[in-house]
Amino acid sequence: MDYPLLVDFKLITAGIGILLVFIYAFGSGIWVSSAPGWYSTLERPPWQPPSSFIGIIWPYNFIVLGFASYQVSKSLTRIENISWLVFFGLSIIAALTWAYQFYVPHNFTLATIALVLTTVLTIPVLYLTFRASLIMGLLLIPYQIWVAIAASLAWGYLTRN
Numbered sequence: 001m002d003y004p005l006l007v008d009f010k011l012i013t014a015g016i017g018i019l020l021v022f023i024y025a026f027g028s029g030i031w032v033s034s035a036p037g038w039y040s041t042l043e044r045p046p047w048q049p050p051s052s053f054i055g056i057i058w059p060y061n062f063i064v065l066g067f068a069s070y071q072v073s074k075s076l077t078r079i080e081n082i083s084w085l086v087f088f089g090l091s092i093i094a095a096l097t098w099a100y101q102f103y104v105p106h107n108f109t110l111a112t113i114a115l116v117l118t119t120v121l122t123i124p125v126l127y128l129t130f131r132a133s134l135i136m137g138l139l140l141i142p143y144q145i146w147v148a149i150a151a152s153l154a155w156g157y158l159t160r161n
Helices: 009-032 036-040 051-075 078-103 108-132 134-160
Strands: none
Touching: 009 051, 009 078, 051 078, 051 108, 051 134, 078 108, 078 134, 108 134
């Protein structure tokens, strides 16, 4: 019986993308929940959405990012898959940097820079997702909008606290 020595590249990239989503979700959750009492004392920007919206948008974003990882892996070329994973991974590093900087040392300046960087790094992710699937691209637009709003909120916290 002849077994392939390597797992299919597209399956590997899908798995890496989905793993990155789990790292993103759990990594940010660790730091976001580290200082709930401190967060409630902050003066919030007036344009901050209600907590109930934030509780809905993040699970939506993580689910769509997981599906996008799969769609991109099966639809795009090898170089596009690698590019998507690199930009996605870098955007996650930036987003986790925000979560840590904001919630642990409370460094609003670095947190704001990290979220602006996250917003910029997700533009190629969104573009490549659109190349893979119009529907997945459309479903990922709320994520792009949310990270841009989050960057503006980070700036708002920086200027108020």
